[in-house]
Amino acid sequence: MQLAETTPDRTVRLGAQGVTRRFGPVLANDAIDFRALRGTVHAIVGGNGAGKSTLMRILQGVDRPDSGVILLDGAPAIFAGPADAFARGVGMVHQEFMLAPGLTLLENLVLAAEPVDGFGRIDRTAALAKARALEALAGVSLDWDTPVENAPVHVRQIVEILRLLYRGADVLILDEPTAVLAPAQVRELIALLRKLRDEGRTILFISHKLDEVLAVADEITVIRNGRVVASLPRSSASRDSLAEMMIGEVLARPQPRAAAAGAPMLQVTGLSARDLRGHAALTKFDLTVRAGEIVGIAGVAGNGQDEIVAAATGLGRIDAGSIRLDGIEIAGLTLAQRRSLGLAYLSPDRAAEGLCLAAPIAENAIAGHHRKPELCSHGVLRRKAIARHVAALLDRYSVKRASDRQPAGSLSGGNQQRVAVARELDGEPKLLVACQPTRGVDIRGIDFIHRCLIDYRDRGGAVLLVSEELEELVTLSDRIVVVYGGRITGEVARGTAGLEEIGRLMLGGKAA
């Protein structure tokens, strides 16, 4: 571990000094200070709404601080925009990837700095040679002629990083880079970042995932409510201490007690379904979820989970099989009919499916319940009743908001998810299908949502939980069903199997 104190000759490559940014009454950044030294990985850690995004926008020149300055090579600097920041060696990999669809990986790599001949023709040989050199540097092998939309997510991310290198950036800002990656890919990414650091580049790693921060960072700056609460070297940080600094208190992990399961709420029998490409994804699949029980589904992404969820919610077609909700066959019913029978669904894609980000929070909170007579009479919405209902509902779920009329998209990710959870659990459904319920949510939000799910179960609710976070599955599930290739490879009851055993089953190993 190399620390600033022991190597005083190291210079600040990128930093902030007293950066303050105010949006109306909200102080998004309050005198933020940090110094990322050349040749280090500097992590900036904070929960949803801590002010990380605002700081990133300022470091990219998209936004300007009200006061304070950016430090570049130790001297104050102002960036006119992302292109200017780029020109000075500071590049960013955004949370939503910024590759242009319709272009190949190679075209995206060289875009805006294409090697050309005298006629404005792209010199493909030169471009490919550079691509191969970068590929070797990253220790990967890519098919550069693949169109972006056909490349897997982690490949796109690597191309974005390589593009920064191609353009000569030596400061790489990565905003929540692991949010879309599987565990093995996270390890690859961390190895790549370490390698780039060892070659003298500076990496700013923005995250709220503490295990990854501890795995990759040299220095850590923790921000909370727009302020820097701590700046410390990796060697003096621990998961618990960081978590405490991040949220300002110690959270005890929920410890749900074992509960007796009741009548079957979801009964799937002989289900066969195909994936979007038309390949068989599930064949004769059986699954039961009882009242008062959380059943987790564990599996590497793409092993049939999506199809189980699509079949249960009615979002996808099935080829054969029966799906019963509290004893009633729902396989042929519409989504609205299923919902009125007591089905609730927490979507993994909050932005596209879970919420309508452009619509007010209040409308999001009643969507799907809007036909109920207490909210709507003869096709006309009852505004006052809705306002009362929504205010009470959102208060119960502690959604931090300025107004119920503000667009859902103006909330932080964690608060958006609370709105979705509040809506789905409103009216006590019989079955909740929860997919990736805490994706992109910070520790405090995760804790809150977990408690909501456990309380719902304790009240007699049935939960089908699909998650890529194994720890989440193990914490919440009364039973975990492991799927591989569209079949069940094992089932483990609470407390009977460790992560290793589940991981083995996820890769197709049979239950012992």
Place this chain on the structure above:
Amino acid sequence: MIDNIIHAAVVMTTPVLLAALGGLINRVGGIVNIGLDSMMLAGALFGLIVASMTGSWPVALLAAAAAGGVVGLAMSLAVTRLQANEIIVGLGFLVAVAGLVRFFLSAAYGSSGTLSLPDVARLPRIDIPLVADIPVLGAILSGHDPLTWAAWAMVPVTVWFLARTRLGLRLRAVGAAPQAARALGLNPLMLRDLSTVYAGIMSGLAGASLSIGVVGIFNEGITAGRGFIALAAFYFGRNRPWATAACALLFGFFDAFQIRMQGRGVPAELVQTLPYLMVIVVLTAVALAGRRAKARRA
């Protein structure tokens, strides 16, 4: 008979193909240009006027291209700089240019709707010796004006431009991901303006091919909605130049057929709808067949 129809089909394809290739580039750059027809109209009028004034068809083509380009630039600036909706602006230009043309005709020439000028330099026909005498092939290749040759030459050039050149790559990037392109230091608005001006130039030439190529006079209804057929062509061709050209050819064929059918007892107004109707029918049939083939593969 068949040679006549083939020859006429190639002639009637030219204006649609030119405008469609311009609109294709525009759409790749991120703007759906529904105002192509207005740019065609401006090109048709100014092409004819300059052809009469100068007696030179190349100068007339330059004027037509400039007229279309200016309309394109005005439209583009409204969309890119004033953030106006491209559909509304396109509609506005269709109505406004038609009105201005009518006003200009009556104010400058005292005519209502039609303009016939003396000494109009028509586009020359290029007759290819020997080939002209071969049945079918002669009708396809011989006796066409330079604009027709240019239009078909632009099809592979457009393919090459989009796939292989720096500007083509940047245009695709700007159309598909303007934010990303901007972050890399490109200027999406400028590139979009450029693509709309190009669409205007191509549409202006398309207009000239009607006024000084096909008929030799100007009429306010001369474009007959061909700008919209061009729109259908590059939409259906999914921005692929050859597929777009095929769609333009389809329209050209039925347009030629329609001209032949006139004066054979069927009401002219009905016959004139034939090419438009057939474009809808054929495109629907092809789309249905495509969907069925896809379902069979799955």
